[in-house]
Structures are given as C-alpha cells and as structure tokens.
Amino acid sequence: MNWINNVVRPKIRSFLKQRDDSAENLWVKCPESGEMVFYRDLEANQWVVPNSGYHMKIKSADRLASFFDDGSYETVALPEVPVDPLKFRDQKRYVDRLRDSRTKTGMDDAVMVTKGRLYGRPVTVGVQDFDFMGGSLGMAAGSAVITGLETAERDKTPFVLFVASGGARMQEGILSLMQMPRTTVAVLRLREAGLPFIVVFTNPTTGGVTASYAMLGDVHLAEPGALICFAGPRVIEQTIREKLPKGFQRSEYLYEHGMVDMVVHRHNLRATIGSLTGILTKAEPAPELASQPPVARISMRAAAVAAEGDDDLVTAPPEAAHAE
Incomplete structure (x- = not known):
C-alpha cells in the first residue's frame, strides 16, 4: 500500500493546492474597504483599488514600466x-x-x-x-x-x-x-x-x-x-x-x-x-x-x-x- 500513500495522495494534494492558489490570485481584497477586485483589473489600474482609491504595494518592474x-x-x-x-x-x-x-x-x-x-x-x-x-x-x-x-x-x-x-x-x-x-x-x-x-x-x-x-x-x-x-x-x-x-x-x-x-x-x-x-x-x-x-x-x-x-x-x- 506504500505506493498509494507515496504517489497517489501527494498528487491529489498538489492538485488541490494548485486550485486554491489560482483562486486566491484571481481576486484581491482591499485592506481598507474589503472590496474584492479582479487581479487583472487591479494590475491594469497600477494597483490602486478603483472605488476606495487605496494604494496597494506595487512591484518595482510594474512601477518603472508605467513611469x-x-x-x-x-x-x-x-x-x-x-x-x-x-x-x-x-x-x-x-x-x-x-x-x-x-x-x-x-x-x-x-x-x-x-x-x-x-x-x-x-x-x-x-x-x-x-x-x-x-x-x-x-x-x-x-x-x-x-x-x-x-x-x-x-x-x-x-x-x-x-x-x-x-x-x-x-x-x-x-x-x-x-x-x-x-x-x-x-x-x-x-x-x-x-x-x-x-x-x-x-x-x-x-x-x-x-x-x-x-x-x-x-x-x-x-x-x-x-x-x-x-x-x-x-x-x-x-x-x-x-x-x-x-x-x-x-x-x-x-x-x-x-x-x-x-x-x-x-x-x-x-x-x-x-x-x-x-x-x-x-x-x-x-x-x-x-x-x-x-x-x-x-x-x-x-x-x-x-x-x-x-x-x-x-x-x-x-x-x-x-x-x-
């Protein structure tokens, strides 16, 4: 039964973890208002939450590209x-x-x-x-x-x-x-x-x-x-x-x-x-x-x-x- 524990179960865990990570990356929660913003919309808006105006942290490469x-x-x-x-x-x-x-x-x-x-x-x-x-x-x-x-x-x-x-x-x-x-x-x-x-x-x-x-x-x-x-x-x-x-x-x-x-x-x-x-x-x-x-x-x-x-x-x- 070792092959079930060592091979099958880790693969199942890996699959579930990938789904959880992708779900978290799709939406970002505004720390100020609690608003959920689609990741790509937030990225296109230079990481500023559209409704609240909250300025989230932005990566160096993204800041330089827009500057x-x-x-x-x-x-x-x-x-x-x-x-x-x-x-x-x-x-x-x-x-x-x-x-x-x-x-x-x-x-x-x-x-x-x-x-x-x-x-x-x-x-x-x-x-x-x-x-x-x-x-x-x-x-x-x-x-x-x-x-x-x-x-x-x-x-x-x-x-x-x-x-x-x-x-x-x-x-x-x-x-x-x-x-x-x-x-x-x-x-x-x-x-x-x-x-x-x-x-x-x-x-x-x-x-x-x-x-x-x-x-x-x-x-x-x-x-x-x-x-x-x-x-x-x-x-x-x-x-x-x-x-x-x-x-x-x-x-x-x-x-x-x-x-x-x-x-x-x-x-x-x-x-x-x-x-x-x-x-x-x-x-x-x-x-x-x-x-x-x-x-x-x-x-x-x-x-x-x-x-x-x-x-x-x-x-x-x-x-x-x-x-x-």
Missing part, C-alpha cells in the same frame, strides 16, 4: 558587497533569507537603479522594493542608493527615488547603520552639483531610511495614505501611554504639518514629477504635459522652489488630491 517613456529603461549595474559579513542567524540563516527574497522578487537586493527618459528628458530613477526583506537598508541597498546619486551626478540628470522600507537591516548590525551617513554625503554631493533630488514616499517608509536620505530631497512627494515615520505609531503609543490623533504619521497628516510637499495619486505621479524635473532643471516645457491632469497638491515650500525656474506650476485645490 518611463514607453516603459523603456536601462538597469544600472550595482557594486558587489560582502554577503552575510556577520554570519548572522536567528530562526534561519541570513544567507537563506537573502536567497528566498531574491527568488521571490527577482532582485539582487532591496534597491534597484535605472535610467531612461521621462517626457523626453533623461532621468535617473531608484526604486526600493518592500517585498525584499521589508525594503530594509543594508550595505547593498545603501550602495545602490549611492550609485544612483552618483549616476545622476555623472549624467547630469535629476534623481527620483521611490522609497519603501521597514528600517535598517538588523542582520548586518552596525554596517547597516553606517549606510545612513554614507547616503547623506552622496545626497549633498548631488546638491552641490545643482541637480534635483525628488523623493516619493510609498507605504510604508520608516526607520533609518526616513532618518537619512528619504528626508533629504529637494521636493518630497507621497502617495495617499502612506505611513511615513521613524518609530511607528504603535511603539509611540506604548511609550507615551496615550492615544495618537487619527491619521497620525500618514501622508496627509505630514502634508498638513509641513513634512511632505505634495500628496499625489499614483496615476498623477508621472506627470507631476515630469513637471517638477522640467521646472527644477529649467528645461523646455514638454508638449505632452499640457494634456495631463494638474498637480493634485503643492505646498508653499514646493512653490518657492519651483519659482526659481521662472515657470508656472499648475495647481489644483487640496480636495482634488485623490482625483484620478
């Missing part, structure tokens, strides 16, 4: 760094975690650097992927951000960075924390070169990333509802033993308190960044931008920066922030 002209871009080669320098192990070895994340995401580490064209203008773009160990900042991620900044400086292009992170990577200890000053120095060099650095906060952006390069942009944009903080609200509530305000540390709250310059719907990010890079580099206006929707929100700080380019930045009232 660059014709979805065409070139991946920048990143420097190699030591793997598992501390020989770290908790419930599983660090090298095993890295291997699993690389298989899951198809990325070498949490940050990917690319270059291409945005409305005909050259631009360097970095994307931090939360699916790779929570977008944690380690030696490889820090070196990738520095490479992106140096590439923008060398090619004399703006640098746009989409950030998403749970903080520093504990498996690398002090070597992870050292990436904070390293990336800060690289940001200062780009600023000395007179090139714009635009940061786009996505959900979530926390910890050492927020405490370093994520808060050093010339203009800070944020997707709606993104958590942006150093320590999370749960940790703060447990420390001070008080209830925090509703929406605390979310994009809209930080915009109202001057920490974020603009809150922009994902569908409008491409046009908004295209306008800002053109203004900050004093480039000729792109004809394609004339037909794009206006910028959803802009703060006085961003307006002052834009005014230096002697160009007009079309604005819309705050209530239009979530309009598609």
Whole structure:
C-alpha cells in the first residue's frame, strides 16, 4: 500500500493546492474597504483599488514600466558587497533569507537603479522594493542608493527615488547603520552639483531610511495614505501611554504639518514629477504635459522652489488630491 500513500495522495494534494492558489490570485481584497477586485483589473489600474482609491504595494518592474517613456529603461549595474559579513542567524540563516527574497522578487537586493527618459528628458530613477526583506537598508541597498546619486551626478540628470522600507537591516548590525551617513554625503554631493533630488514616499517608509536620505530631497512627494515615520505609531503609543490623533504619521497628516510637499495619486505621479524635473532643471516645457491632469497638491515650500525656474506650476485645490 506504500505506493498509494507515496504517489497517489501527494498528487491529489498538489492538485488541490494548485486550485486554491489560482483562486486566491484571481481576486484581491482591499485592506481598507474589503472590496474584492479582479487581479487583472487591479494590475491594469497600477494597483490602486478603483472605488476606495487605496494604494496597494506595487512591484518595482510594474512601477518603472508605467513611469518611463514607453516603459523603456536601462538597469544600472550595482557594486558587489560582502554577503552575510556577520554570519548572522536567528530562526534561519541570513544567507537563506537573502536567497528566498531574491527568488521571490527577482532582485539582487532591496534597491534597484535605472535610467531612461521621462517626457523626453533623461532621468535617473531608484526604486526600493518592500517585498525584499521589508525594503530594509543594508550595505547593498545603501550602495545602490549611492550609485544612483552618483549616476545622476555623472549624467547630469535629476534623481527620483521611490522609497519603501521597514528600517535598517538588523542582520548586518552596525554596517547597516553606517549606510545612513554614507547616503547623506552622496545626497549633498548631488546638491552641490545643482541637480534635483525628488523623493516619493510609498507605504510604508520608516526607520533609518526616513532618518537619512528619504528626508533629504529637494521636493518630497507621497502617495495617499502612506505611513511615513521613524518609530511607528504603535511603539509611540506604548511609550507615551496615550492615544495618537487619527491619521497620525500618514501622508496627509505630514502634508498638513509641513513634512511632505505634495500628496499625489499614483496615476498623477508621472506627470507631476515630469513637471517638477522640467521646472527644477529649467528645461523646455514638454508638449505632452499640457494634456495631463494638474498637480493634485503643492505646498508653499514646493512653490518657492519651483519659482526659481521662472515657470508656472499648475495647481489644483487640496480636495482634488485623490482625483484620478
């Protein structure tokens, strides 16, 4: 009877498991409203739930394909760094975690650097992927951000960075924390070169990333509802033993308190960044931008920066922030 247990039953289990997986992939539940959305409809809408407007996490490749002209871009080669320098192990070895994340995401580490064209203008773009160990900042991620900044400086292009992170990577200890000053120095060099650095906060952006390069942009944009903080609200509530305000540390709250310059719907990010890079580099206006929707929100700080380019930045009232 061994052949029944060893062959037939595993095949039956495998068949049932495949059916369960496919059923889950067909529909996606909105975390905010509970709405069930067909997978392909959500993918076609850039992973924004149509009715609630909730911005779900989006893969790096999908974001880049919808951002660059014709979805065409070139991946920048990143420097190699030591793997598992501390020989770290908790419930599983660090090298095993890295291997699993690389298989899951198809990325070498949490940050990917690319270059291409945005409305005909050259631009360097970095994307931090939360699916790779929570977008944690380690030696490889820090070196990738520095490479992106140096590439923008060398090619004399703006640098746009989409950030998403749970903080520093504990498996690398002090070597992870050292990436904070390293990336800060690289940001200062780009600023000395007179090139714009635009940061786009996505959900979530926390910890050492927020405490370093994520808060050093010339203009800070944020997707709606993104958590942006150093320590999370749960940790703060447990420390001070008080209830925090509703929406605390979310994009809209930080915009109202001057920490974020603009809150922009994902569908409008491409046009908004295209306008800002053109203004900050004093480039000729792109004809394609004339037909794009206006910028959803802009703060006085961003307006002052834009005014230096002697160009007009079309604005819309705050209530239009979530309009598609």
